[in-house]
Amino acid sequence: MTHSDFDTIVHLNQNALEGVGPLDNESLSLLVKMSDQALVAEDSGDIAGFVITLPPGAEYDSSRYRWFEDKLVDDYVYLDRIVVSDEHRRKGVASQLYEEIEGDTPVALEVYDTNDVSLAFHESRGFEEVGALTHDGKTNLMLVREPDEA
Numbered sequence: 001m002t003h004s005d006f007d008t009i010v011h012l013n014q015n016a017l018e019g020v021g022p023l024d025n026e027s028l029s030l031l032v033k034m035s036d037q038a039l040v041a042e043d044s045g046d047i048a049g050f051v052i053t054l055p056p057g058a059e060y061d062s063s064r065y066r067w068f069e070d071k072l073v074d075d076y077v078y079l080d081r082i083v084v085s086d087e088h089r090r091k092g093v094a095s096q097l098y099e100e101i102e103g104d105t106p107v108a109l110e111v112y113d114t115n116d117v118s119l120a121f122h123e124s125r126g127f128e129e130v131g132a133l134t135h136d137g138k139t140n141l142m143l144v145r146e147p148d149e150a
Contacts, residue, residue, distance in 0.1 A: 001038040001050060003029075008047045009040070014114050019083040021117060024142045034058045036077065039100055041084075041093050049084035051097040052108075053077045064140055067133050068108045076102060076144070079109040098125060110140035 006025050013023040030137060032038045036055040041048045054060055056069065056076060065078055084093045111118045127143040
């Protein structure tokens, strides 16, 4: 992800607010500076989607991130947000982005309990519920995917 991608990233993010928090260019810049991974998936020169992960110990003001900071004692990657453009959904873009971030470290994330499509997708990738957190009147299911055994 480069600074020249930011306008498109913000646009994609703002069109996906049912699953992610809002972003503008300034907050995106701060998030990318904190991140350990900020990746885009391209299709014919278009940004088809993006993912941003954070390492443990980041100075990130998020109750969901802090929940994992308090609960997970081992190293992990926090998947803050992943967004795929409407035009590129159901084409494997999300799976491609997940394959980039899933490695030797557990991946932690949350999904709204009402987002059945996302919950089914994450279950199919091996994520398991490890708790729940109510925030701003919505229940987030806290999910973790352990790395594959070698």
